[in-house]
Amino acid sequence: xxxxxxxxxxxxxxxxxxxxxxxxxxSLPKTFPSAIICDVGAVDAMDTGGAWLxxxxxxxxxxxxxxxxxxxxxxxxGALMQTVAQGWAHTGQYQRSAPPSWLERLGQWAWRxxxxxxxxxxxxxxxxSASAALLTRAQHMRWRVLLYNLQVDxxxxxxxxxxxxxxxxxVIAYQGSEQLKTFGANIFIVDLVGISLVREIAPLLTAIxxxxxxxxxxxAQIGTMTVTEExxxxxxxxxxxxxxxxxxxxxxxxxxxxxxxxxADAVGVFGGMLIALSQLGVTFTEFLNRxxxxxxxxxxxxxxxxxxxxxxxxxxxxxxxGFQVSGGVDSVGSHTTISVVQAxxxxxxxxxxxxxxxxxxxx
Numbered sequence: 511x512x513x514x515x516x517x518x519x520x521x522x523x524x525x526x527x528x529x530x531x532x533x534x535x536x537s538l539p540k541t542f543p544s545a546i547i548c549d550v551g552a553v554d555a556m557d558t559g560g561a562w563l564x565x566x567x568x569x570x571x572x573x574x575x576x577x578x579x580x581x582x583x584x585x586x587x588g589a590l591m592q593t594v595a596q597g598w599a600h601t602g603q604y605q606r607s608a609p610p611s612w613l614e615r616l617g618q619w620a621w622r623x624x625x626x627x628x629x630x631x632x633x634x635x636x637x638x639s640a641s642a643a644l645l646t647r648a649q650h651m652r653w654r655v656l657l658y659n660l661q662v663d664x665x666x667x668x669x670x671x672x673x674x675x676x677x678x679x680x681v682i683a684y685q686g687s688e689q690l691k692t693f694g695a696n697i698f699i700v701d702l703v704g705i706s707l708v709r710e711i712a713p714l715l716t717a718i719x720x721x722x723x724x725x726x727x728x729x730a731q732i733g734t735m736t737v738t739e740e741x742x743x744x745x746x747x748x749x750x751x752x753x754x755x756x757x758x759x760x761x762x763x764x765x766x767x768x769x770x771x772x773x774a775d776a777v778g779v780f781g782g783m784l785i786a787l788s789q790l791g792v793t794f795t796e797f798l799n800r801x802x803x804x805x806x807x808x809x810x811x812x813x814x815x816x817x818x819x820x821x822x823x824x825x826x827x828x829x830x831x832g833f834q835v836s837g838g839v840d841s842v843g844s845h846t847t848i849s850v851v852q853a854x855x856x857x858x859x860x861x862x863x864x865x866x867x868x869x870x871x872x873x
Contacts, residue, residue, distance in 0.1 A: 515545055517546055517549065518549045519564065521552070521554060523564060524555050528563055545576065545577045547581050548579065550580065550582050550583050561594040565594045630830060636752055640752040640753050640757050659766075660762045660765060660766055663766050664762070664770060670719060671715075675707075675712060675781070676778060676780065678707070678715060679707060683782035683783075687789040690790065691789075697792060699782070700782075708810050709809045710813070712775045713813045717821075717824065721828075722850050725850060727828070728849070729846045730832070730846050731832065732832025732835070736832065736836070737835060737838065737839060737842060741833075751833075760825035767820060830849075
């Protein structure tokens with residue numbers, strides 16, 4: 511820049527020379543006169559990259575209060591600079607646009623929620639229709655897929671469910687024994703452990719563990735198939751993803767979860783029996799005799815009867831989120847997280863609904 515405020519531009523203002531031009535612009539003095547004459551008569555070549563760099567530099571001068579006058583601009587370079595300036599103006603308008611108001615954000619959220627609800631109801635309807643068709647025509651059922659999921663979701667899940675149920679029975683019995691010893695009501699440890707485990711804790715704990723273990727696996731497996739376009743390949747072969755991937759998983763989980771709950775009941779009660787013996791002196795024979803008297807059949811049936819509903823929720827949520835995966839592998843991870851959170855939330859809400867309903871019915 512000359513002392514009289516003239517900024518001389520020369521040479522090639524092209525994409526290959528942008529780095530050198532950028533260094534020269536950064537080396538300009540920090541103070542500028544109020545009026546700058548930009549002389550581009552010595553510019554030999556200019557492309558869109560060079561025009562953009564020149565326009566950005568001139569805009570920075572204008573924001574500092576300088577008046578810019580162009581000089582020596584050829585017709586071709588002038589048309590290119592005018593095009594870049596128009597695009598720069600639109601970019602500035604977009605950057606200065608105000609954020610949406612709270613009412614607009616609320617409307618966008620409500621619209622997305624309504625679309626998600628419509629999609630979920632459509633998915634549930636398709637799953638129900640496919641299940642009814644397969645149950646009426648058993649020869650079309652994917653028995654190998656069903657048996658495989660029974661093994662993975664049921665048999666392979668027994669160790670972790672048994673361990674946590676055993677520990678839960680120990681915790682409940684240990685905490686209850688401290689209070690019951692105070693009143694000399696040692697035998698009522700059977701009622702505390704039996705009713706709480708059989709009716710509420712074992713079904714809910716088993717469902718939460720299955721949601722974190724199997725529900726997330728459903729989403730990850732189907733989501734990966736979506737990303738790798740395997741679902742499109744199945745549809746092109748005339749194979750319904752609903753009948754191959756969703757229905758066998760849902761039926762297998764509806765069969766496996768009640769059986770896992772029975773297993774959790776037995777292991778959890780056994781853990782309570784050990785604490786009753788060690789802390790309260792209640793022998794196994796006394797525990798079982800009281801258990802037969804205190805735990806009526808309805809408590810057991812209520813606990814087992816809720817599990818097929820929990821299983822259906824976990825399977826449908828896991829598979830639904832898998833079908834919602836789009837884009838890359840990041841979407842698989844995010845939808846897997848959403849699947850686990852939604853499944854556990856819906857299971858707990860459903861359990862609370864059953865508790866209120868049974869309380870109204872006094873059962």
